[in-house]
Amino acid sequence: MNKRAVGYELVVFVTQWGLMLFGFGVLTKIIAPLNLVSTSMSLGLYLDAAVKGLIALVLSVTWLFIWDRQVRLYFRRRGK
Amino acid sequence: MASLGANTIAILIALGSFPVSLALTRFFMYWNLKHGIIGIDVHKLNRPKIPEMVGVAVPITLVLFAAIYAMVGGSSSIPLLAYCLVVGLAALVGAVDDRLKLRGIFKPLLTLLCGLPVLILGLAFPGQVYTSTLHVPLFGGYHLPVIYPLTILVAVSVTSNTVNMLDPLNGSMAGGISIVAGGLLIGSLLVGAGSTSIFLYASLMFSLLGFLYYNRFPARAFAGNVSQLSIGASVGALAILGRTEIASIVAIFPNIQNSFFFLSRIRRFTEHRELTSKPTKLLPDGRLADSEDPRAPLTLVRTLLIGRPATENEIVSTIWMLFLTSTSLAMITLLLTGVPR
Numbered sequence: 001m002n003k004r005a006v007g008y009e010l011v012v013f014v015t016q017w018g019l020m021l022f023g024f025g026v027l028t029k030i031i032a033p034l035n036l037v038s039t040s041m042s043l044g045l046y047l048d049a050a051v052k053g054l055i056a057l058v059l060s061v062t063w064l065f066i067w068d069r070q071v072r073l074y075f076r077r078r079g080k
Numbered sequence: 081m082a083s084l085g086a087n088t089i090a091i092l093i094a095l096g097s098f099p100v101s102l103a104l105t106r107f108f109m110y111w112n113l114k115h116g117i118i119g120i121d122v123h124k125l126n127r128p129k130i131p132e133m134v135g136v137a138v139p140i141t142l143v144l145f146a147a148i149y150a151m152v153g154g155s156s157s158i159p160l161l162a163y164c165l166v167v168g169l170a171a172l173v174g175a176v177d178d179r180l181k182l183r184g185i186f187k188p189l190l191t192l193l194c195g196l197p198v199l200i201l202g203l204a205f206p207g208q209v210y211t212s213t214l215h216v217p218l219f220g221g222y223h224l225p226v227i228y229p230l231t232i233l234v235a236v237s238v239t240s241n242t243v244n245m246l247d248p249l250n251g252s253m254a255g256g257i258s259i260v261a262g263g264l265l266i267g268s269l270l271v272g273a274g275s276t277s278i279f280l281y282a283s284l285m286f287s288l289l290g291f292l293y294y295n296r297f298p299a300r301a302f303a304g305n306v307s308q309l310s311i312g313a314s315v316g317a318l319a320i321l322g323r324t325e326i327a328s329i330v331a332i333f334p335n336i337q338n339s340f341f342f343l344s345r346i347r348r349f350t351e352h353r354e355l356t357s358k359p360t361k362l363l364p365d366g367r368l369a370d371s372e373d374p375r376a377p378l379t380l381v382r383t384l385l386i387g388r389p390a391t392e393n394e395i396v397s398t399i400w401m402l403f404l405t406s407t408s409l410a411m412i413t414l415l416l417t418g419v420p421r
Binding site: 005006008009010012013014016017020021024025027028029032045046049052053056064067068071072075077 | 205216217218219220221222224225226227326329330333337340341344349378380383384385386388390398401402405406409416
């Protein structure tokens, strides 16, 4: 068994875990309290939720992108 | 620790799912073999024929024991009903796929519907099935009245399909998810979660262990989509019912990585059987190796084999070790989140 590969996987998991907690922290403390769209508007509540959802989606894609780069960096380099 | 008595009863009832799952697995091994429901173990040199869809024993056991707990345990039956419907619907989708070999896109689409019971019963009985507040480790939580209910459908579909995708080797799924369920059970006990989620996690773990007895290397029973999808849906439903959303995501990190790299390479929903470029190959000595095909997806198993072949047993043990790591992180996440009430 490739012990170095296992070590890399563990590094990836711990890094992604840390980033995930940080991302949820950003969402909880910064994004969620914002009033991005006035809730007094018609459908304002839903538009506000949609914009915040989009921000969360962008953060998730960024998180997956970092995961992708890490795995490619550790494994593709060795595989080629 | 809150309500130790209720939790003890929950775990004792759940313990019964181990022998029941074991017996049902044995029965379906015999029945499926007799009726020609078989698959070939392609990772063995002699390519043995193994009874397929035997993992149906797990969703049957889960639903059976949820019903028993609803009658004996005295807890609210609404969350248990939602759980049973999710598991049952996902098992149905899996069974249809096993028999009719649906195209890859249908599984994620059909499993989107499997989360509907949680959503509908949650809307009909507010506060009994889920709450729209997401509890975040270290930072408190926030209320998501619009987004949370919509996420339920996606969550069940994602967990069921990602669990479905990481069962290439004997015992990898059953062992991995039993570690996840066991870890989240311990975490839930430590934070004083409700006895229903304690019961459901324990029941999932013991049912999987019963099946694992026959599915471990060298496998005498295959799970089939019927089991993989329903077990994945069970993990998703439990994340919502047990309010362990973020911890559950952490626990299934190995699944997420595997699915993500599969999809990022293939760029469409497809079945493993339809892949022309395989990520691994079987060597003449019976070990598995990286296929070195640049068109093949960088699956979790492939990353573990880069540069060094290994036996199937070694790879499965390593996958379990990775699950143990991600589940440990999930338990820390649960402790950092605090009591999810």
